[in-house]
Amino acid sequence: MEALRTLLPGQWMEPFWLGLQILLILVAAFVLQRIVARGLSRLGDRYPLPPELLVPVRGSLRWLIMGSALLFVLERLGVSATVLWTALSGFVAVAAVAFFAIWSVLSNLLCAVLIFTVGPFRIGDVVELVDTLDKPGVKGRVIAINLLYTTLLEVPEAGGTLVQVPNSQFFQKAVRRWRGTEVPVLAQDTTGEAD
Template identity: 60%
Template sequence: MRLRAYLPAWAHEWIDVLVPGLQIVGILVAAWLLQYLLRRLVARLGTRYQLPADLVTPARNLLRYLIYGAAFLLVMERLGVSATVLWTGFTGFVTVAAIAFFAAWSVLSNLFCSVLIFSTRPFRLGDVIEVIDAGDKPGIKGRVVNIQLVYTTLEDVLPDHKGALLQVPNSLFFQKSLRRWRAAELPTGGDAP
């Protein structure tokens, strides 16, 4: 069946513009709807499992960029850009991204370790922790005041450094042993052991 048979004669010259235009509008509406539904799903999962906003927001943004990127590629295909050109551009981008991935390995390691900290909860805000170098050597010790994507901030509890802030890379917590005093177990004065 041909669409031209059902349209008046004056509309025949517009078919080549209208059909791709309607397909593009459909792609954009579907992308927006999918992004909206996934954004709500991620927000509900974050609320249900009490995930920190530092983890939920980047996940939401990543999904949005992936959906709109795919929609952009579909729109370009509908506009007549060949699949070979799109594939070449995509593989070139992936190659550059892989090189950048290896160049930024330590930062990505800290980002991955922050996800592990948020999900496995080896310590929480307010806990006093000590990263142990060896059994006989004292390590980094402090009260957890902030957990971010790359660093965890500790407030130094040593008397001569009281109030100093230490920024510890998140990957260090998975390379060394960790000693922990829960915030609820600390003496009422809040002093660290």
């Protein structure tokens, strides 16, 4: 209150107008977001658009409107829009490079979670990754599953060595599986009893 008393009669109007402008920007952004959401809802009612399409579009437009409002508010407070865009674009570029650099690791981690939860195979099962139907792939008994690799002990006729297969490969190729103690079906067996 003491600071307001020390202001000259015309000086208190400047912060008032700045606050009013910020409030108007936020209200306009909120109203625009509501109009866009209502328009998308009407569009979805009028045309047979799936909700799986409308929900991300509505969310993206909401973030775009509110982000633009934030930029306008920061500009009114004296922050340069050029500096903000430079910082934002630099951050996005670094995040994109980091994301692509660790994509294979993230893919293997996600696939490990899927292997643990869905259970397409277990430790002790014999699995074969099929490259093509006429060419045999990696085949062995699963002896370990970790967050990045599944370790297979190759069948004795293939050499009996340990092979570490990235977990994502089990979701990119066809997989033949034989449970636990079942004997793998040989190529000349035509009964089709493979699990």
